[in-house]
Amino acid sequence: xxxxxxxxxxxxxxxxxxxxxxxxxxxxxxxxxxxxxxxxxxxxxxxxxxxxxxxxxxxxxxxxxxxxxxxxxxxxxxxxxxxxxxxxxxxxxxxxxxxxxxxxxxxxxxxxxxxxxxxxxxxxxxxxxxxxxxxxxxxxxxxxxxxxxxxxxxxxxxxxxxxxxxxxxxxxxxxxxxxxxxxxxxxxxxxxxxxxxxxxxxxxxxxxxxxxxxxxxxxxxxxxxxxxxxxxxxxxxxxxxxxxxxxxxxxxxxxxxxxxxxxxxxxxxxxxxxxxxxxxxxxxxxxxxxxxxxxxxxxxxxxxxxxxxxxxxxxxxxxxxxxxxxxxxxxxxxxxxxxxxxxxxxxxxxxxxxxxxxxxxxxxxxxxxxxxxxxxxxxxxxxxxxxxxxxxxxxxxxxxxxxxxxxxxxxxxxxxxxxxxxxxxxxxxxxxxxxxxxxxxxxxxxxxxxxxxxxxxxxxxxxxxxxxxxxxxxxxxxx
Amino acid sequence: xxxxxxxxxxxxxxxxxxxxxxxxxxxxxxxxxxxxxxxxxxxxxxxxxxxxxxxxxxxxxxxxxxxxxxxxxxxxxxxxxxxxxxxxxxxxxxxxxxxxxxxxxxxxxxxxxxxxxxxxxxxxxxxxxxxxxxxxxxxxxxxxxxxxxxxxxxxxxxxxxxxxxxxxxxxxxxxxxxxxxxxxxxxxxxxxxxxxxxxxxxxxxxxxxxxxxxxxxxxxxx
Numbered sequence: 001x002x003x004x005x006x007x008x009x010x011x012x013x014x015x016x017x018x019x020x021x022x023x024x025x026x027x028x029x030x031x032x033x034x035x036x037x038x039x040x041x042x043x044x045x046x047x048x049x050x051x052x053x054x055x056x057x058x059x060x061x062x063x064x065x066x067x068x069x070x071x072x073x074x075x076x077x078x079x080x081x082x083x084x085x086x087x088x089x090x091x092x093x094x095x096x097x098x099x100x101x102x103x104x105x106x107x108x109x110x111x112x113x114x115x116x117x118x119x120x121x122x123x124x125x126x127x128x129x130x131x132x133x134x135x136x137x138x139x140x141x142x143x144x145x146x147x148x149x150x151x152x153x154x155x156x157x158x159x160x161x162x163x164x165x166x167x168x169x170x171x172x173x174x175x176x177x178x179x180x181x182x183x184x185x186x187x188x189x190x191x192x193x194x195x196x197x198x199x200x201x202x203x204x205x206x207x208x209x210x211x212x213x214x215x216x217x218x219x220x221x222x223x224x225x226x227x228x229x230x231x232x233x234x235x236x237x238x239x240x241x242x243x244x245x246x247x248x249x250x251x252x253x254x255x256x257x258x259x260x261x262x263x264x265x266x267x268x269x270x271x272x273x274x275x276x277x278x279x280x281x282x283x284x285x286x287x288x289x290x291x292x293x294x295x296x297x298x299x300x301x302x303x304x305x306x307x308x309x310x311x312x313x314x315x316x317x318x319x320x321x322x323x324x325x326x327x328x329x330x331x332x333x334x335x336x337x338x339x340x341x342x343x344x345x346x347x348x349x350x351x352x353x354x355x356x357x358x359x360x361x362x363x364x365x366x367x368x369x370x371x372x373x374x375x376x377x378x379x380x381x382x383x384x385x386x387x388x389x390x391x392x393x394x395x396x397x398x399x400x401x402x403x404x405x406x407x408x409x410x411x412x413x414x415x416x417x418x419x420x421x422x423x424x425x426x427x428x429x430x431x432x433x434x435x436x437x438x439x440x441x442x443x444x445x446x447x448x449x450x451x452x453x454x455x456x457x458x459x460x461x462x463x464x465x466x467x468x469x470x471x472x473x474x475x476x477x478x479x
Numbered sequence: 480x481x482x483x484x485x486x487x488x489x490x491x492x493x494x495x496x497x498x499x500x501x502x503x504x505x506x507x508x509x510x511x512x513x514x515x516x517x518x519x520x521x522x523x524x525x526x527x528x529x530x531x532x533x534x535x536x537x538x539x540x541x542x543x544x545x546x547x548x549x550x551x552x553x554x555x556x557x558x559x560x561x562x563x564x565x566x567x568x569x570x571x572x573x574x575x576x577x578x579x580x581x582x583x584x585x586x587x588x589x590x591x592x593x594x595x596x597x598x599x600x601x602x603x604x605x606x607x608x609x610x611x612x613x614x615x616x617x618x619x620x621x622x623x624x625x626x627x628x629x630x631x632x633x634x635x636x637x638x639x640x641x642x643x644x645x646x647x648x649x650x651x652x653x654x655x656x657x658x659x660x661x662x663x664x665x666x667x668x669x670x671x672x673x674x675x676x677x678x679x680x681x682x683x684x685x686x687x688x689x690x691x692x693x694x695x696x697x698x699x700x701x
Binding site for chain 2: 246249250252253254255256257258259260261262264265268290297322325326329333338339340341342343352353377
């Protein structure tokens with residue numbers, strides 16, 4: 001059992017903390033009263049036996065001629081039938097005639113004060129011995145004869161100890177059984193809570209369907225209702241964010257498609273020959289606009305709020321590499337760049353669309369920055385049990401001082417060529433974080449070019465259950 | 480080759496109609512799924528270019544109707560919405576290819592030609608790729624109407640690449656294709672045969688090497 005700080009707020013712990021001391025106090029009180037009650041009976045029984053002994057002694061008293069005798073002085077032993085062979089009881093007695101004259105027995109034995117009852121009892125001390133004393137007053141014609149009978153008190157302590165031990169034992173067993181019952185009751189009482197917890201634990205963080213409320217106890221129902229409301233609001237927000245992205249995409253791309261198409265046609269018109277350079281500039285700008293629109297949409301798509309409900313699936317990275325290379329192969333041919341793959345088959349949990357955006361942007365960047373005759377290599381693989389995607393180029397590289405800033409939105413390296421709008425690596429960073437990946441920007445082989453790697457959590461780990469928003473853990477910079 | 484362009488946005492439709500006409504297609508345009516349905520029922524087309532976001536019945540429902548009627552008409556889907564689900568649904572419904580707006584005119588034309596090529600191939604076993612005519616059933620290659628001799632394995636390499644012209648064909652796939660012919664293969668057999676085919680095709684086609692992946696056969700750029 002862990003003693004983590006949060007156990008202070010555990011209901012089970014609180015119940016047990018409250019119940020355990022109470023039960024312990026109750027147990028002590030129970031033992032005490034049981035012992036006391038049992039001892040009263042024991043005392044009464046032993047006293048009764050003392051009285052019997054006194055009566056037995058009384059039978060030895062003869063009264064003749066107004067003289068009182070004790071015939072055959074009895075042995076100092078318990079009354080017949082009550083002795084315990086195994087318990088040698090030190091036994092004392094004295095018989096006093098009227099006027100306190102000792103007729104028989106131990107002269108040192110005191111006499112109890114007369115009381116309402118006969119015999120009377122008292123705890124006395126003889127030499128160093130604690131004694132229980134019974135005094136029987138026998139009225140005779142010659143006056144009252146006092147018969148004192150005493151036995152050692154410690155002798156009585158033995159059954160007392162036995163009673164105490166058995167009381168303890170019984171109460172201890174009772175408390176144990178009670179504790180067990182409490183434990184079981186707490187467990188059963190909290191079972192509906194455990195069920196709610198399991199329900200929540202079993203789902204991934206990107207699952208926002210409402211929790212089952214049927215089996216939820218009324219005490220927890222408001223909590224679950226509030227959670228469900230929150231889930232619903234989040235799902236709705238995610239839905240509308242996605243809808244917004246989809247609508248925006250349509251609204252932006254349709255006119256751009258028309259404009260671009262017509263511009264391309266115009267450029268082929270014979271009449272447009274003198275306008276070629278201006279039309280080409282327009283075409284470049286329009287292509288840039290289309291690219292920016294696509295990048296903004298990709299960024300919106302990668303936003304964690306749009307991905308709350310996105311189901312992650314197992315994605316084969318090798319075929320992703322092949323697909324992305326195929327998509328960009330024409331550009332590498334145009335740019336005279338040798339683009340190739342070193343793809344190892346490995347899997348990652350993620351969104352296929354977003355991972356395609358991620359790798360697409362890395363490849364796009366590499367193709368933008370790599371000069372003619374350069375080389376771009378796209379890799380997928382597995383290192384330290386963690387799958388990764390990597391793109392390496394032998395272009396100008398990213399200076400070490402800029403490797404953090406290039407991840408910011410709209411930041412472009414000074415003097416960057418191409419159509420970029422400075423969103424590429426921001427998109428990569430966003431998607432990488434969404435997949436709990438670590439984005440590393442390094443120099444390529446022989447300290448040339450750039451090598452950008454996104455390393456994902458180990459396969460089989462609950463990857464991307466939560467969008468990792470901790471930049472310090474999701475990002476590392478190395479030189 | 481006659482194609483039907485189904486697109487509601489006038490500017491986009493006009494650009495496609497003009498662009499495709501310019502590269503030699505006969506083009507008709509429909510602005511709604513209903514009009515397109517009527518046109519397809521009345522006339523013969525070699526291919527339909529279908530925008531998904533149409534007013535009224537959308538492109539996907541038209542595609543469902545086309546495939547529901549048993550037609551094998553090649554269908555190229557255009558969309559401005561880039562959700563993966565739409566793409567998957569379109570391909571599941573029987574779309575032959577998928578292009579995201581905005582696109583370049585040349586890209587659309589090349590993809591449409593490839594689709595028509597594939598559909599002709601299944602119709603008559605003939606594949607025309609630029610100056611090459613490939614008779615798949617008869618195992619004949621002609622360049623500029625002159626027959627070219629190919630060995631068995633060379634033919635298998637060419638066939639595999641030509642059937643997927645414009646697409647990257649993995650080295651493993653080529654290896655499997657020629658392994659069927661003869662089990663004894665050296666590790667670099669694919670490279671050897673690709674290079675021989677490359678020589679025999681000359682400038683009639685380009686076989687590009689995609690390092691680490693495979694090869695892609697392209698028509699030479701005009």
